[in-house]
Structure formats: structure tokens, C-alpha cells
Amino acid sequence: GGLVFFPEGTYELNNSTLTMYSNITLQGEGHASIIQGWPGITASGISLVTWRNIRIKGYRYIWSNCTDVLLENIYFENENYSDPANASSRFCQFTDSSRFRIVNCYIENCQYGIWIGGAAGSLTSQNTDVVVESCYIKNTYATGYSYPAGINIADGKNIVLTKNHIEGIQPLTGTKGYGIYQGDNTVFKAENIVISNNTVEDCEYGIKLHSAAKVVVSDNVVTLGAGDAGQAIASFGDLDPIDSSIPSSFTVTSNVVQGADIFFPGWHKNLTITGNTVVDGNRGITTYTSGGSDYSYYVTI
Numbered sequence: 001g002g003l004v005f006f007p008e009g010t011y012e013l014n015n016s017t018l019t020m021y022s023n024i025t026l027q028g029e030g031h032a033s034i035i036q037g038w039p040g041i042t043a044s045g046i047s048l049v050t051w052r053n054i055r056i057k058g059y060r061y062i063w064s065n066c067t068d069v070l071l072e073n074i075y076f077e078n079e080n081y082s083d084p085a086n087a088s089s090r091f092c093q094f095t096d097s098s099r100f101r102i103v104n105c106y107i108e109n110c111q112y113g114i115w116i117g118g119a120a121g122s123l124t125s126q127n128t129d130v131v132v133e134s135c136y137i138k139n140t141y142a143t144g145y146s147y148p149a150g151i152n153i154a155d156g157k158n159i160v161l162t163k164n165h166i167e168g169i170q171p172l173t174g175t176k177g178y179g180i181y182q183g184d185n186t187v188f189k190a191e192n193i194v195i196s197n198n199t200v201e202d203c204e205y206g207i208k209l210h211s212a213a214k215v216v217v218s219d220n221v222v223t224l225g226a227g228d229a230g231q232a233i234a235s236f237g238d239l240d241p242i243d244s245s246i247p248s249s250f251t252v253t254s255n256v257v258q259g260a261d262i263f264f265p266g267w268h269k270n271l272t273i274t275g276n277t278v279v280d281g282n283r284g285i286t287t288y289t290s291g292g293s294d295y296s297y298y299v300t301i
Helices: none
Strands: 002-006 009-012 024-028 033-044 047-064 067-078 090-095 098-103 106-108 112-116 128-133 136-138 149-153 156-162 165-167 178-182 190-196 199-201 205-209 212-218 221-223 231-235 248-253 256-258 261-265 268-274 277-279 285-288 296-300
Touching: 067 090, 149 156, 165 178, 178 190, 178 199, 205 212, 212 231, 221 231, 231 256, 261 268, 268 285, 285 296
Parallel strands: 002 024, 009 033, 024 047, 033 047, 047 067, 047 090, 067 098, 067 106, 090 112, 098 128, 106 136, 112 149, 128 156, 136 165, 149 178, 156 190, 165 199, 178 205, 190 212, 199 221, 205 231, 212 248, 221 256, 231 261, 248 268, 256 277, 261 285, 268 296
Antiparallel strands: none
């Protein structure tokens, strides 16, 4: 236990300089307390960790089997975003962890700002009780990134994404970029997800889901422009890869969508789309079979 204090100044760290233990707080005096040259850590099996009031110029931070972690008022930027070796940078990735809060953080120039869950085919995890609140995620350097996302949910339950601002998540030619994305769910289900009061703009896709259950998408403002995919809020209704269940219990309400559509093809059960505003979209609100035997039922618009 203890406090590691970084007064205003610039600190050069590497992987061997600072080892993370349980019950530790890393605290600075604000964004003038700069940690750089810290390429990333993999913290495993620790708890009661706080990072607060610091600026980090780094690469990727992975938390595995950790609990009770708070990341607050952190300015994070990918330090070597022009280096192809850092093309999969991310501020933090959780695997098999619980009770995480990321609050009031500024995250810039990452392929993935925040990754909740294991990567498809490699990491297995079930994250629980994750809150991402009042964060600003921006990608101003797209070269070298494919399929970037501000917030990526691979799997997990009891996830709240609220009051975040995500912008500029744009793809390379031929790939895709997402503000908030849920997919790659290969080991556990993604369920009990609340996405509310976020602003998403200048991304190819706004909020896109694939195979989740018990989802509320409410009071978001999503603005897409010419040349984007035209899907501001979308769920492709893929059957869950774990138990082949139909994505169910979706509520999409009180969102404002500009320059794109609310788009729900494929399987869905108990889908409610109500009280939304769609301006300058292509089709407005759409739900239909995607070409196979799939269909939506118990739908209210």
C-alpha cells in the first residue's frame, strides 16, 4: 500500500522502473506531471489501484484479473503513434476483471481508446461492473490503424458508458472506424450494457453492436458526415457465438442522430426504438431481414 507522488515535471519510466502492486495510488499534480517512455504494463491479480491527475505518454496497459481500479483525470496519448510497432495502442484493456472506473480522462491517438474484454481468438475474459464516464477520446492520427474504435466491448456485463465525447475515429481505406463498438464476443456474452448521454462525431460508424443482450442506448447525440457508413446507431443482430441466442431486450430511446440512420437488420427480440430524432439520414429507422432466415420480432417503433 502507499502513494507514489509525481510533482509537476517530466519522468522517464520503462517497464522495469515501476512495478504495480495492490493498494497503490499513482498521483500527480495534474497534466503537468508527465510520465513518458513507459511503453506499457500487464498488471495481473492486483486490486485497489488508483491512477489520478497525471499525463502519460505511453503505449498499452493491460489489466488481467484485477479488481477495484480507478483511472481518473488522466491525459493519455500514444507516444509513438507514427511507429508501426505501436499500431495496436490502447490506453487500457481489461480481461477477466471487475469494478473498473475510468473518469474524466483524455485519450488521444490510440487504435482503441478503451478495450473491454479479450481479443477474439486469443484472450478469454469476463469483465463485470465497468464504468467509463466523462472521457474525451480522439484519434487525430489515422495512419497505421485498422478498425479503430473509441471504446471497444469484446465481452462483459454490467457496463455503463456515459457522458463521453468521442470524435475523429476514422479508418484507413477499406477498413472501418467506430465510436463505440461491441463485437468479437467469442467466449462470454455481452449483456447489461447502458450507453447514455454520449456525443459521437466524425467517425465512420457511431454506435455499433453485434451480439449483445439487455442493452439501453439513450440520450446520445451522434453526428456523421458525408462519406461515412450512414449507421449512427446500429445492431447487426448476430446470433450469440456462445449459445446462439438472439440479441434481445434492446431499448433505443431519446437519441438525436444527424446525417445517418438507426439501423437494425438481422435477428432481434424485444426491440424498442422510441422518441428518437433522425435528421438528414438515408432511411431514418430501419429493421429488416439481412438476407438469411433471420428476422426481428416483438418490435416497437
